[in-house]
Amino acid sequence: MSDDTAAIQEGAKKSGILWLTLDRPRLAWHAWHDGAIYLVTGGEEQPMPGLDAKDRVHVTLRSKDNxxxxVEFEAAVSVVDQGEAAEAVAVLAKERLNARDSEHLPERWARESTVWRLTPER
Structure with a gap:
């Protein structure tokens, strides 16, 4: 594992938020799973205007402490088939704080939201 890869993995695991450069820097909550960052948008979840038009996005991870x-890096953007990525969706649901329907998040997301995979480019 390269130093950059280790820094990305460590930063993404330690902090539940990151910055995406879209129309402007946008704060997003996420989860790290299986070598990638996952996030959910749409419906009652965080808006990320313009993410759907990108195939790559600039990501900034910041220290949870200070x-x-x-680390900053480019990541490939792809939509996740929520049925095929049930494990990643479960990890995301566990990280989702203060949801009104936490026990039914995957079902709600399947109806009204998009799950994204951001794969760091090395």
């Missing part, structure tokens, strides 16, 4: 920039 907010300092840990």
């Amino acid at each position: 907010g300092a920039r840990l």
